[in-house]
Amino acid sequence: MTIHKTVFPLQRTAPFREWSPIIHYAKSQKLEQGKLAPRRIYNFELLYVSQGEAATIMNGRRYELSTGHLIFLPSGVLHQNEVVSPGGTRFLGIHFDFFGELDIHTEYDMIVGDAAPDLDRFATEAVPDVFPPLSQQVVYTPTLACVALMEQLVNEFTMRPLGYELACKALMLNILAHLLRLPHSRSHAFSSQHAIRLQELAEEIERHPSAAWTNAMIAERLDLSLDHAAKLFRELVGRPPGEYVASIRHREARKLLRETDMSIEEIGDAVGYSxxxxxxxxxxxxxxxSASEYRKLSQVL
Known part of the structure; x- marks a missing residue:
């Protein structure tokens, strides 16, 4: 059977105990405006829009993506990505397979380059018996807790500390669980006005991590008591307000250490630590x- 007659993605019903994802690539990057070449991939990709706008043409349909959207790109399915924002778009991409069945060594090993590739090289999508497959609904709006897990995975994969493969596998399983649950819980969870306010506030915290985000201020912005605000934060973000603010500041600090020549003290001030x-x-x-050790490691890697 040829690639054009094969129905992708290949699928296999499997209980969760058989899921054993392997990460082949995980990176945050900014791409300039323009269309990328059409492609097929041997593995699967979670492509999250961190900032800006993008689009993907797949199966005869154009999917418009904005900040906070994630698209699931299945193995073997022809697609074309486009950076729509004039100033460029920032993405977080994770390539993986569900069963650890692929032998991937470089980024080029993930892309189908042959007109008649070996069909045995394409990864299989795991289909649980209690959820529909992820490929059934390719565009998702992941929770902030899920996004935090993806960012943590990218950091593990980039820095590669001892045992990073195990950590990445655990994080990926958690990410998949979050995405599978979304269609069942997302519409209900974000139906309330308070939840909408929280989403907007969380996005503001991401944009301005250096502000004095106290629990009292957050509760006041949500027009809730301290206890109710903390409870809502835990339900929708996956962690209490203080931990969320700290995670955003830490993420921004890592980025500044990797991508700028700012001093350690300047970075501390920039992310809200006096x-x-x-x-x-x-x-x-x-x-x-330490921050200085992290900067040295990121430059080496």
Whole structure:
């Protein structure tokens, strides 16, 4: 059978105990405006729009994507991605397979380059018996907790500390669980006005991590009591307000350490920590290494 007559993605019903995802590629990057070449991939990709607008043409349909949207790109399915924003779009991409069945060594191994490829090389989508397959609904709006897991996975895959493969597998399973649950819980969870306000506030925290985001301020912005605000945050974001703010600040600090020449003290001020010693303690607490060590490691890798 040829590739044009094969129905993709290949699928297999499998209980969760058989799921064993392997990460082949995980990266955050900004791409400039324009259309990318049409392609097929041997594995699967979660492509999340961190900032800006994008589009994907797949199966004769154009999917419009904006900040906060994720598209599931199945193995073997021809698609074309486009960066729509004039100033470029920032993506987070994770390539993986469900059963650890592919032998991927480079980025080029993920892309189908032959006109008549070996069909045995295409990864199989795991189909659970209690959820529809992810490929049934390709566009998702992941929760903030899910996005945090994806960012953590990218960091593990990039820095590659001892045992990163195990950590990436665990994170990927958690991410898949979040996505599979979305159609069942998302519409109900975000139906309330308070939840909409929280979503907007969480996005504001991401844009301005250096602001003084106290629990009292967050509760006031949501027009809720401290206890109710904390409960809503846990339900929709997956963690209490203070932990969420700290995670956003830590993510921004990692980015500035990797991508700028700012001093450690300047980065601490930029993400909301007054004083280099306090920032250094908080960074080591979250990352396990000092800020200066993280910067050196990221430059080597």
């Amino acid at each position: 004083g280099i010693h306090y920032f250094s303690r908080q960074f080591r607490k979250h990352e396990g290494v």
